[in-house]
Amino acid sequence: MNIYIDFNSDEAFYMQLINQIIRGIAMEQLREGDNLPSVRQMAENVGINMHTVNKAYTILRQEGFIKLDRRKGAVVSIDMDKLRAIEEMKRELSVVLARGICNGVNRKDAHGLVDELYDVFGSCSLEE
Numbered sequence: 718m719n720i721y722i723d724f725n726s727d728e729a730f731y732m733q734l735i736n737q738i739i740r741g742i743a744m745e746q747l748r749e750g751d752n753l754p755s756v757r758q759m760a761e762n763v764g765i766n767m768h769t770v771n772k773a774y775t776i777l778r779q780e781g782f783i784k785l786d787r788r789k790g791a792v793v794s795i796d797m798d799k800l801r802a803i804e805e806m807k808r809e810l811s812v813v814l815a816r817g818i819c820n821g822v823n824r825k826d827a828h829g830l831v832d833e834l835y836d837v838f839g840s841c842s843l844e845e
Contacts, residue, residue: 718746722763730765734773739782742793743838753783753791 718741722733741747753759756774760767774791777783781796817827 720759720763722765724764731769731773731776734759734763734765734770735776738773738777740838742782742795747793749793749795751793752789753793755790 718737720734720737720741722730726733728736738747738753747753753774754762756767756770759770763770774783774785777791778785781801782793783791784794784796785791814827
């Protein structure tokens, strides 16, 4: 999986890294047990500071997407129960939907967007 950092983006580098790794897991470009590059290697590959990579890996570990092992490094290990995942999605989606509503996005368009995104990710994940 290739990771690219947009150095002109307003989004923090560590968040870009986190989001791309999560998308990679959702699209099965990264699978359970896969090793991520070491902190040093990832920093060199994408051109960011090692502390930034370390912060991203720490957050991914806290959120249950990876495990950190002294011998193996960062390993994809999904450890999130469905109820916790739903609550987290609800919290994050509420802000996204509120912004959409403020910008005139109606319910039908929002549902269409969710369906479209599930089509992108859904071929690699569990259905209902």
